[in-house]
Amino acid sequence: MNKKFLPLYVTSSLFVLLFLVGSVQFENFGTLRVFMNLFTDNAFLIIAAIGMTFVILSGGIDLSVGSTIALSGVIISVLLRDYGWHPIPAFAFVLVLGTLFGAAMGAIIHFYQLQPFIVTLAGMFFARGLSSVVSEESVPITHMFYDNVAMFGFELPGGAWLGSSTIIALVVLGLAIWLANFTRFGGRVYGIGGDAQSAALMGVPIARTTISVYALSSFFAALSGIVFSFYTFSGYSLAAVGVELDAIAAVVIGGTLLTGGYGYVVGTLFGVLIMGVVQTYISFDGTLSSWWTKIVIGLLLFVFIALQRYLVRRGTKA
Amino acid sequence: MSTDDTVLALRGVVKTFPGVKALNGVDFTLRKGEIHALLGENGAGKSTLIKVMTGVYRRNGGIIALDGTEIHPANTGDAQDLGISTVYQEVNLLPNLTVAQNVFLEREPKRFGIIDWRRMNREARELLLGYDLDIDVTAPLNSYSVAVQQLIAIARGVSMSAKVLILDEPTASLDAEEVASLFNIMRDLRDRGIGIVFVTHFLDQVYAVCDRITILRNGTLVGEYEAATLSQQDLVSHMLGKELEKAVHEKVGQAEAQTRETLFELNQGSSDVLEPLDISVCAGQVVGLAGLLGSGRTELCKLVFGVDELSQGDAKLNNQSIRFSNTRQAVVAGLGLCPEDRKKDGILGPMSIRENMIMALQNKRGWWRYIPMKKQRELAEHYVKVLKIATSDIEKPINQLSGGNQQKVILARWLAAEPKLMLLDEPTRGIDVGAHAEIIQLIRKLCDDGLGLLVASSELEELVEFADKVVVMRDRRKVAELSGSDISQQTIMQAIAGQS
Incomplete structure (x- = not known):
């Protein structure tokens, strides 16, 4: 079929393959329950990685994601404990704050023509530092609404669970696919990732698009922070360290080219699921150190980057 | 100021860059239904003038009027919305998007708020068939040759040109047949009342399609002429500001x-x-x-x-x-090679003229026999003088030079290596x-x-x-x-x- 979907086929087949290997080796692995748990455990990562996908598609990078997750968790927990806010306005507050934070980074990147790497690295330190300033200690969340949301969900056959986190992640996925492939904004993001100069000459509003992309990524990071707080029931300034790198890995394993312009949001979902299934495999095995997850992810990254290089070479030759 | 059939009028347009006056009070008048050649040497101000018209640059003075109303396009998107579209010399499309997306970027057909891919692909296909391009419009642009890409760029520009179409050296990568079909399309558009600005350095193409000619030199207007009454010789001397001497080369029999x-x-x-x-x-x-x-x-x-x-x-x-x-x-x-794609294979853009020049000699000597800086400077100064490279400083990055001067630096690079x-x-x-x-x-x-x-x-x-x-x-x-x-x-x- 279509050559441009090839990385997507590779990623999705790899996921299926890994899942099958686990199912053959372990009893109870190949169940809907384990499959759904992949979503539950990684919902926050799926959301953050989807935001990252847009950034990478546009040829940028966002290192502030993990810190933003921690910051939004800390702010929510402090607003709830010390200021007696209801969670809903607290959520709205961190989502707006996150969006503005991302928009500011995007604006700095665009108007000062700075490397996204440096700007978002600064953003990462800033958000991490700010969360420690707000509260150095882990702040527990105790609110009825939280219990209700965290418990909300649907029972599926075989004891599987479709929880609120998963539902949010799937809604985000649908929204992201719509944005990326069925709106003018999506075309602009791909266009800027392909060749920013040409895109500008074709009438693409570079400033608006760049700012939107980083705003979107930070919005999703803040949302990811909310979802993250659903299972930790706390806000902690040192939470989610390195999640930005997991997100980048998921995007790349999902078949998106790190230089921008090529890739699909769905691929990122599979990227996260592959990482999740490796982790599940290792916990089923029981004898392996959980650090093996990192080693396998590292190897997969190499393989995927090599594959992309090969496809790009072949693509330009044809 | 403008007669009835004037579509685009520039009066006294000024554009300055730090230290340079790129356009110095230039007038340009484009009528409805004409093909108007914009000619001049490199550095004459053609590209700047076009970029001012299309909103890439903002003018520092003067008036640009479209259909009698003054316009201030802030970017190419603005200009496109006003009805001014441009096809650039180098293919300025997006290699990673599909052909159809490239044709319709920023004006994608929508249905219920989402992009109507089917309609977009169908319309792109129909449009390109008009250029004898029977290709898969859902394939990425970079799966086609540069010539095909250039045709796609032209198709995009033409299909958007409500009032004014600017073609900036569009024929560089086209063969004779494709040029001929482009000219037919241009004539057809002219007959439909669109004003076309045509920039080229092929003088015979100017005479093949153009009605009128505007010549620029050093950022100023030399004059506007009827193509039918301006001889090629006069044209060239207007562009150069001097008579072209034609030495006869003794051929080795x-x-x-x-x-x-x-x-x-x-x-x-x-x-x-x-x-x-x-x-x-x-x-x-x-x-x-x-x-x-x-x-x-x-x-x-x-x-x-x-x-x-x-x-x-x-x-x-x-x-x-x-x-x-x-x-x-x-x-x-x-051996020495001056490659075809100067920008990609020839120059090392951000490096200085001197560094670009000594590259081949240094390579020939081997990297452990470093050429002393004094020698490097002498070499560079020497070739700048001998080849008449227009630059104030040998330490200037080469990508700030015009194409002709860049080519001379590349020649010097090899000559230095004897x-x-x-x-x-x-x-x-x-x-x-x-x-x-x-x-x-x-x-x-x-x-x-x-x-x-x-x-x-x-x-x-x-x-x-x-x-x-x-x-x-x-x-x-x-x-x-x-x-x-x-x-x-x-x-x-x-x-x-x-x-x-």
Whole structure:
């Protein structure tokens, strides 16, 4: 079929393959329950990685994601404990704050023509530092609404669970696919990732698009922070360290080219699921150190980057 | 200020960059239903004028009026919305998007708020069929050749041009047939009342399609002329501001050529992409390589220079068998190549003129024998003077120079390395008339100095002017070899077309 979907086929087949290997080796692995748990455990990562996908598609990078997750968790927990806010306005507050934070980074990147790497690295330190300033200690969340949301969900056959986190992640996925492939904004993001100069000459509003992309990524990071707080029931300034790198890995394993312009949001979902299934495999095995997850992810990254290089070479030759 | 049929009027437009006045009070009038050539040397201000019209730059003074109302486009999107669309010299499309997306970017058809892919693909296909392009519009743009991409860019520009279409050297990568069909489309648009601005450095194309001509020089307006009443000679002298001198080159005849020693020889040499062929170059001889785009000219240069490896046959330099597996060996053996794609393969953009110049010599000496800075400066100053490179400073990044001056720096790079055989692949491409003449004179002078030259060019006139021998390529094989008085545009054309 279509050559441009090839990385997507590779990623999705790899996921299926890994899942099958686990199912053959372990009893109870190949169940809907384990499959759904992949979503539950990684919902926050799926959301953050989807935001990252847009950034990478546009040829940028966002290192502030993990810190933003921690910051939004800390702010929510402090607003709830010390200021007696209801969670809903607290959520709205961190989502707006996150969006503005991302928009500011995007604006700095665009108007000062700075490397996204440096700007978002600064953003990462800033958000991490700010969360420690707000509260150095882990702040527990105790609110009825939280219990209700965290418990909300649907029972599926075989004891599987479709929880609120998963539902949010799937809604985000649908929204992201719509944005990326069925709106003018999506075309602009791909266009800027392909060749920013040409895109500008074709009438693409570079400033608006760049700012939107980083705003979107930070919005999703803040949302990811909310979802993250659903299972930790706390806000902690040192939470989610390195999640930005997991997100980048998921995007790349999902078949998106790190230089921008090529890739699909769905691929990122599979990227996260592959990482999740490796982790599940290792916990089923029981004898392996959980650090093996990192080693396998590292190897997969190499393989995927090599594959992309090969496809790009072949693509330009044809 | 403007008559009824004026669509776009520029009055006293000024554009300054730090230290430079790129446009100094330029007037330009485009009427409805005309093809208007905008001509001038590089640095005359054509590109700046176009960028001011299309909103890439903001003017510092003067008036631009579209249909009698003053406009201030802030970016290309604005200009497009106003009805001014542009096709740029280099394909400025997005390689990663599909053909259809490229055609419809920023004006995608929508249905219920989402992009209607089916309609977009259908309409793109129909549009391109009008250009005899029967291609898969859902494939990414970069799966097609540069010529096809250029046609797609034109199709996009044309389909958007509500009022004004600006074509900035659109024909650079098109073959004769495609140029002809482009001209038909342009005439058709003109008849529909669209004003077309046509920038080109092919003067015969100007006369083929244009109604009127505006000439710029050094950022000022020289004048506006009717194409029918301006002779080519006058046109060139208006552009240059001086009479063009035409020196006649003494061609090395066949008899004489036999007495000279052969410098380079290729016997039945072939690479993966070329059919086996013979070619020989004597010292002090200019051998021209003619042929259409994709005929194998560039591939032959690459083969000789060791970019592509010889798959069979043999090559001799000074009667010694040579076989290069990399280009450094070629440089050390005394070869030099000015590549076709100057921007991509020739210059090292952000590096200085000096650094660009010493590159080949340093490479030849080996990196452990560093050329002293004093020597580097002397060399650079010397060549800047000899080749009349227009720059204030040898430490200026090369990408700040005009195309013609960049090409001279590349030539200097090789001359500094004292080669025996120079390969020039399209040395005058995208270079204005003035620098063009200088580069041709330089080529002649080089061969008088005993250098062997192999020059690939798509400009027949130029080949006839300086080549002692012309090798004609077609479909990746050598189809003819003309020498001495047999060389004329007519004979080369016949050989390319396959008539003997």
